[in-house]
Amino acid sequence: MTTFVDRVELHVAAGNGGHGCASVHREKFKPLGGPDGGNGGRGGDVTFVVDQSVTTLLDYHHGPHRKATNGRPGEGGHRSGKDGQDLVLPVPDGTVVLGPDGTVLADLVGHGTSFVVAQGGRGGLGNAALASPRRKAPGFALLGVPGEVRDVVLELKTVADVALVGYPSAGKSSLISVLSAAKPKIADYPFTTLVPNLGVVTAGATVYTIADVPGLIPGASQGRGLGLEFLRHVERCSVLVHVLDTAALESDRDPVSDLDVIEEELKSYGGLDDRPRIVVLNKIDVPDGRDLAEMVRPDLEQRGYRVFEASAVAHTGLKELSFALAELVAQARDAQPREEGTRIVIRPKAVDDSGFTVVCEDDGMFRVRGDKPERWVRQTDFNNDEAVGYLADRLARLGVEEELTKAGARAGDGVAIGPQENAVVFDWEPTMLAGAEMLGRRGEDHRLEAPRPAAQRRRDREAERDEVEREYDEFRPF
Structure with missing residues (x-):
């Protein structure tokens, strides 16, 4: 049964925004009291958050x-819809969020680090929010915007200071079990370790983490064995430790050739040339192992490696190894730049950025792309002529009509707003520049001008007479 997963494909969907409400206030003696439709609620976001208690993507x-929850629609009486609940997904420390094409979207390191992978859709405005002196009684509301839908890949790269690398059964799990309190599975057959193991080591005043990476074999960087699945766990480590088996039973193997093979695989994987290396000649408790270690040590030191002889069984050479690793880890930490506070990257828009583009395609179709026009189209109820006219006004104010004219569009030409797979297509008419010629004075309800009740007319006349008398009393001569 699978218990450790470090790479998954995830399909996330943010919540849709709630629709706005088109409503007119009504009460006794006030049948048309003005628009009172509330706004729709915002859809919930989908957010990744690093949680130290999570260690796998299982x-x-x-x-x-x-999927996050949707926002609720608005209601009459100026009641706005409830916002959708955000969906928080806990991930292990060291998780990388990738797009389907491999583009890195976020690198989540450190407890509490978060990334909004899919944003919830905006709630639509109700007709109360759309009212203005020009549009006193809108007979429409804006629709909610659908939430983002994304496919992402999550990859876990272990966050550790030291990585133990080497052939299967080289004794890496045994070393990490005696250097720290980790309890990995240990057996006398290859590929015993199927998942990276982490341990915490204290050496003097330095505390660091050490990772046991599953065994590598020739061709691991191309997918042979388990190496390719777990080489990514070496990327974040500051120090690499080559664990070489001095008591290998295979006649065609020796510590020096094992080191060359592993180094070739690390080179093929890439990005690890700058990491300091330490060589551990393991299993010197075996008589033949100690003799072989003494033979190959001068050759390894001549190559520039710091060499330690150790035995996890006899607990030999572990203290020296532990403090040597602590020294390298401390040096790596000191070399890292220290960031003061949170860096905020500001990317201002160009002064000539209109927020949209108009392109004439090969088939003669004019395509409009941009966040605002595409969002406005999604918010429009095309079954409502007044809503369509409002969209025309918004596009005209943004300058879409002007850009279409500059691009050579003529009456009757096809215009598409949005991407090819989900666009709104219409025949362009230049008279849509303001929209008023088509639909008249939108937002004005002639019913609001209906005759008032007799009692109301009488009260209004009395109020006007009292106002005139007050003005006369204020300005008449003494």
Whole structure:
């Protein structure tokens, strides 16, 4: 049964925004009291958050589809819809979020680090929010915007200071078990370790983490064995430790050739040339192992490696190894730049950025792309002529009509707003520049000008007479 997963494909969907409400206030003696439709609620976001208690992506392996809740629609009486609940997905420290094409979207390191992978849709405005002196009684509301839907890949790269690398059964698990309190599975057959093991080591005043990476073999960087699956766990480590088996039973193997093979695989994987190396000649408790270690040590030191002889069984050479690793880890930490506070990257828009583009395609279709026009189209109820006219006004104010004219569009030409797979297509008419010629004075309800009740007319006349008398009393001569 799978218990450790470090790479998953995840399908996330943010919540849709709630629709706005088109409503008119009504009460006794006030049948048309003005628009009172509330706004729709915002859809919930989908957010990744680093949680130290999570160590694997197993939950997402079994449940790859995740969706936040939708916003509620607005209601009459100026009641706005409830916002959708955000969906927070805990991930292990060191998780990398990738797009389907391999583009890195976020690198989540450090407890509490978060990344909004899919944003919830905006709620639509109700007709109360759309009212203005020009549009006193809108007979429409804006629709909610759908939430983002994304496919992402999560990759876990172990966050550790030291990585133990080497052939299967070289004794890496035994070393990490005696250097730290980790309890990995140990057996006398290859590929015993199927998942990276982490341990915490204290050497004097330095505390560091050490990772046991599953065994590498020739061709690991091309996918042979388990190496390619776990080489990514070496990327974040500051120090690499070559664990070489001095008591290998295979006649065609020796510590020096093992080191060359592993180094070739690390080179093929790439990005690890700058990491300091230490060589551990393991299993010197075996008589033949000690003799072989003494033979190959001068050759390894001549190559520039610091060499330690150790035995996890006899606990030999472990203290010297532990403090040597602590020294290298401290040097690596001191060399890292220290960031003061949170860096905020500001990317201002160009002064000539209109927020949209108009392109004439090969088939003669004019395509409009941009966040605002595409969002406005999604918010429009095309069954409502007044809503369509409002969209025309918004596009005209943004300058879309002007850009279409500059691009050579003529009356009757096809215009598409949005991407090819989900666009709104219409025949362009230049008279849509203001929209008023088509639909008249939108937002004005002639019913609001209906005759008032007799009692109301009488009260209004009395109020006007009292106002005139007050003005006369104020300005008449003494």
